[in-house]
Amino acid sequence: MVKRTWNFVDKFSSEDELQSYIVQNTVSIKRTEEIEAGKKVIYRCSKYRKYPECDFQVKVIFSHDGGVTVSTSNEHDHAHRAATPRAPSPVREIVKNSVAAGLSCIQTRRAIEHQYQGGVSRSQLCSLLNYHRSLELCYFFKINKL
Missing domain, CATH: 1.10.10 (Arc Repressor Mutant, subunit A)
Structure with a gap:
């Protein structure tokens, strides 16, 4: 299994900035966990069921001092849509x-x-x-x- 590489994006000062970034990148919460520095939230592409090859993720770390650090991994890949059981x-x-x-x-x-x-x-x-x-x-x- 290949370890995921994270690319630093930005350090936000408010949650409003973070929310606009989340909406802009069309991601939803995948996992939340507590860490020593604060809280880590992993978001993934909101369309991951339609596009199973899309491995885009956003990692947000809410530190105890109030800082919000954002990193991303991979890019959106919506080239191949998943098969559907519904008739055309x-x-x-x-x-x-x-x-x-x-x-x-x-x-x-x-x-x-x-x-x-x-x-x-x-x-x-x-x-x-x-x-x-x-x-x-x-x-x-x-x-x-x-």
Whole structure:
């Protein structure tokens, strides 16, 4: 495991300056611990779940004498977004229209194959169909109660 290198950024005199720096760098608290000099807070990129390769971190040391020392490690890396289990928007729209038209699962899959170039997993399709069918049923029951 490679030890992280920290680069000194600045020494702030107030927490307002620190807060503006935190907001500017889009980071959130990762870990807080007490140390001999005071308190150490490690922040990481707020978008680390969307971009798992982003290893940007900010280390803030609040010393007992009131000083705030800020250091950073690495740079933001938002080049590669993480895969998501959610089906793409065009597929969701095709499924929504298929449910409204009363198409079966196989007919919906064929509609997706003809209208969408990418692949969609069976579990995504089944989940979307079940979800939109449940919405249709809820809407149907609300109409009948009126």
